[in-house]
Amino acid sequence: MLIRKSPSHPILPSEITPETVYHGRRRFLAQLGLGAAGLAAAACGRAAESAAPSGQSVGAGADLKLARKTEMAGGETPTSYEDVTHYNNYYEFGTDKSEPAQYAGTLRPRPWTVAVEGECEAPGRVGIDDLLKLFPLEERVYRHRCVEGWSIVVPWDGFPLGPFLARFKPTSKAKYVAFTTLYDPKQMPQAGGVLPWPYREGLRIDEAMHPLAFLSLGLYGKPLPNQNGAPLRLTLPWKYGFKSIKSIVRIEFTEQAPRTTWSVSAPDEYGFYANVNPKVDHPRWSQARERRLGELFKRPTLMFNGYPEVASLYTGMDLRTYF
Ligand SMILES: Nc1nc2c(c(=O)[nH]1)N[C@H]1C(S)=C(S)[C@@H](COP(=O)(O)O)O[C@H]1N2
Numbered sequence: 001m002l003i004r005k006s007p008s009h010p011i012l013p014s015e016i017t018p019e020t021v022y023h024g025r026r027r028f029l030a031q032l033g034l035g036a037a038g039l040a041a042a043a044c045g046r047a048a049e050s051a052a053p054s055g056q057s058v059g060a061g062a063d064l065k066l067a068r069k070t071e072m073a074g075g076e077t078p079t080s081y082e083d084v085t086h087y088n089n090y091y092e093f094g095t096d097k098s099e100p101a102q103y104a105g106t107l108r109p110r111p112w113t114v115a116v117e118g119e120c121e122a123p124g125r126v127g128i129d130d131l132l133k134l135f136p137l138e139e140r141v142y143r144h145r146c147v148e149g150w151s152i153v154v155p156w157d158g159f160p161l162g163p164f165l166a167r168f169k170p171t172s173k174a175k176y177v178a179f180t181t182l183y184d185p186k187q188m189p190q191a192g193g194v195l196p197w198p199y200r201e202g203l204r205i206d207e208a209m210h211p212l213a214f215l216s217l218g219l220y221g222k223p224l225p226n227q228n229g230a231p232l233r234l235t236l237p238w239k240y241g242f243k244s245i246k247s248i249v250r251i252e253f254t255e256q257a258p259r260t261t262w263s264v265s266a267p268d269e270y271g272f273y274a275n276v277n278p279k280v281d282h283p284r285w286s287q288a289r290e291r292r293l294g295e296l297f298k299r300p301t302l303m304f305n306g307y308p309e310v311a312s313l314y315t316g317m318d319l320r321t322y323f
Pocket residue numbers: 084087088089090091092144145146147181199227228229240241242243244245246247
């Protein structure tokens with residue numbers, strides 16, 4: 001039986017503290033090594049402009065202003081907003097697909113700060129509202145394939161991960177990048193003991209710098225709903241979904257490969273690389289085909305989820321060993 005543990009508490013606008021007030025504009029600019037000119041060039045307002053296809057009902061919240069839209073799902077139809085936001089994996093809010101939408105209302109995505117540290121010359125902390133203005137916001141329509149055998153197509157809003165990481169000047173020792181999700185049992189009362197918290201993920205630095213690696217701040221032209229990883233998450237379309245870590249609070253450049261939640265919890269089932277590969281089956285299920293939400297019949301799964309441009313990252317690696 002499912003016991004409803006706590007009601008959800010939507011954030012009131014009065015509780016939102018602007019990050020600039022919180023941390024000080026000057027200090028923020030200094031930490032990023034940014035002058036006023038750099039900021040002006042990267043400026044991006046938040047005036048109203050809907051990115052949702054007409055007739056599509058999209059949740060509340062101010063629209064994001066998108067500078068450009070990039071179709072990277074071969075023209076495939078985006079999955080409905082309803083499915084993208086009500087069929088989720090976010091184990092901190094329960095393991096059933098319907099639970100994150102039900103319970104993630106307790107997550108407070110503002111104020112929010114991301115710490116970037118480790119092997120870099122310019123470590124720093126960035127508030128979410130400043131992050132939203134760092135680069136022009138781009139919409140990327142990407143396929144997303146979960147290791148469980150379902151998939152969706154999502155119009156994500158954000159910017160490429162590489163240029164963001166480069167601002168912190170990683171040193172030559174930065175061979176990997178580690179990412180950590182918030183863990184606050186008060187905001188995540190459903191988390192329980194199913195996984196060791198906080199949720200952690202990692203990438204090799206060249207994977208993180210690949211132009212497809214994306215930092216998402218919204219979807220369907222709106223700020224990310226809590227259940228999709230508000231206020232910021234990774235989107236790595238050529239990898240199984242568990243690599244796309246949600247609600248990031250910390251990014252660390254490391255010399256050694258970071259320990260990641262799923263590869264540590266079940267190393268025979270989930271590898272560090274987790275590249276979508278129809279030829280390498282999971283011990284409990286085939287990866288040859290997938291169910292696209294909203295479709296009746298299964299479709300074949302594509303190598304690297306249909307993003308062959310990442311193949312050169314793995315030249316010379318046996319993808320059965322490095323799964
Ligand atoms: N912190 C955190 N991030 C996470 C997860 C999670 O449980 N916790 N689940 C992952 C998995 S398995 C998938 S498939 C995607 C799901 O993203 P979506 O709910 O936005 O579709 O988030 C990934 N990121």
